[in-house]
Amino acid sequence: MTHRERSVRREDYVPAYLSLISNALSWGGSRLFLRRFNVGINEWRVLSAIVNAPGSTAARLGALLGLNKSVISRSLRLLGTRELVVVDTSGGRRALYLTEAGHELHDRMLEVALRREEILLTGFTVEERTRLLDYLRRMYENVPAMNAYEPEAP
Template sequence: MGTNGEHRVGQTPPESAVTEPLAEIIDPENFTPRLLALLSNALVWRESHELRRRFGLGTNDWRVISAIAIRPGVSATFVSGFLGLNKAVVSKSVSTLVGRGLVVLSDGPRGSRPMYLTAGGAQMHEDMLPISMRGQEIILADLSPQEIGRLNTLLRRMLEKTRELRVLESEADAAG
């Protein structure tokens, strides 16, 4: 196929290939999960690119710094759940941040050690914050305060429904 999804001239599809669009498909211009994913991907790419360019750190590193800024003394296990990130991803970011002198760990078992920003980490948070907030500005630019409140309420409700669904699917997997 060519880059636009069309067959290239002169190419014959395999005999078993379905060459016509299916009758029941998703309308890509009005499928909300696709639009949300595209928006999220674009915002994360922009943020990550800028954070790497300016600070040599990525979005996951920023998220860990931000989580520690919100709750000094949190554990990596808490941060993983709070951010919805794999523990290995959080562990890698924590190692990077400790290595850069931006985060310090207290004593305790691995994964449950309290983490704190250093003065350098607090400064890094302050420096990185406007880059992240720019994504917020892009999303909210055309919304009234009431619409913003409603949007955030709806997004929190949708997140809760996905968590509930994940629990139900896990229980079904365990039973089946």
């Protein structure tokens, strides 16, 4: 087989499917969330992360979400302007919390997010969903090793 005959075939390449699904989730979710709630997918992720880890700092949110600090900062600025998030500096750090309006928006968005997940997983049994989540968690655990991989120079 020559080098011209070798290629990554999307239908056999896990990263291609993960990328396609991730892009579709982000683009579709962002369009829907912007139209329906006037916030995008990154703001949804930040709201959800704060609900799950109230009092987190922006740096902690970035680590939890795998987003860089400029995306987190931009989202927090928008959410703060809309009075959905507050910053508590009383403990010597910038702890983030949702306001009552932030919790209300989160809860409305959560219904949509969970329904989208349900549609995405149509046709999967409970056992298949459990296995899928296990596989995805295991792949995620392999990400640091994958990103540390450096091929030897020729």
